[in-house]
Amino acid sequence: MPLSPSTLQAIQQAGLGLFNAHQAVSADVQAGGARAMAQMASQPFSPDNDAAYKKLLQLARMAHELQAMEEQLKLLYAQASEATSPDLPVLIALSSDGARGDGGRAAPRPDKAGAEEAVVKPAAAKRSKAAKVKQSRLSPNDEKVMEVLKSLLDRHSARVVTQASLAQATGIPLGSIGRSLRNLVAAGSIKEEGAKGAFRLG
Structure with missing residues (x-):
């Protein structure tokens, strides 16, 4: 059974969340590193230096773990994309065209039914051909x-x-x-x- 587009979207949103979290933590690591370097330069013998350095290492490890989770979710997203039915968008498009076609045939008056058949079908064929050209590119x-x-x-x-x-x-x-x-x-x-x-x- 193929995955639905909503499931694929949920995985994609999770990936964006991890990406944003990784960016935020990485920014904090950079800012914290700059502060730690400034503190060590101004107060090289301060007892707070070791604690600040340990906290900085914790943040760096967290950023690394978030990046690893990002990479793992990338692989999962790629697998999920392959498991999503490639025919689904086509089926939706065909269903929409069919619905419009049914409505068009129910509404016309009897004396114009033949004329509408002659106009609508070639137009639909042209749209289909144009869509195939676009997809092939x-x-x-x-x-x-x-x-x-x-x-x-x-x-x-x-x-x-x-x-x-x-x-x-x-x-x-x-x-x-x-x-x-x-x-x-x-x-x-x-x-x-x-x-x-x-x-x-x-």
Whole structure:
């Protein structure tokens, strides 16, 4: 049984939480290290130096453990992505098109039914062909980034998404995230609006 998108999103949110926690603890380690160095320089024989150094080591170990948990969750997310049904987005799209088609056939008057069949079917075929062309241009990395963006964005308002958070969530190197975002914008899958790094679904 494949994992649902909501389950994948929950794992992704947990990864973002770990990433933020690791960043916060690492910042505290850097700040604490600077304070400890200043204290040791100004009061080299203070009895508080040893205690401050021990606390700094504890924070450093905590940051290291959080990073290890991050890496482990990255692997779990990758496994979960593989366990998510690749057919699910297609089935949803087909279901939506079918619902619109049923509504369109129920509403028209009898004298225009034939004309609507002649217009609607070619248009649907063109949309399907265009969608296939867009999908064929996306690399596996692009598709991974798009899966994460689908859980974060909507079609109505743009939202800032950092490349670092996308790299963390997908396990893709940071240098490749920008290229994937450009490919997704070019394909019309997402749109960049407002502030730099703000996107919405296309």
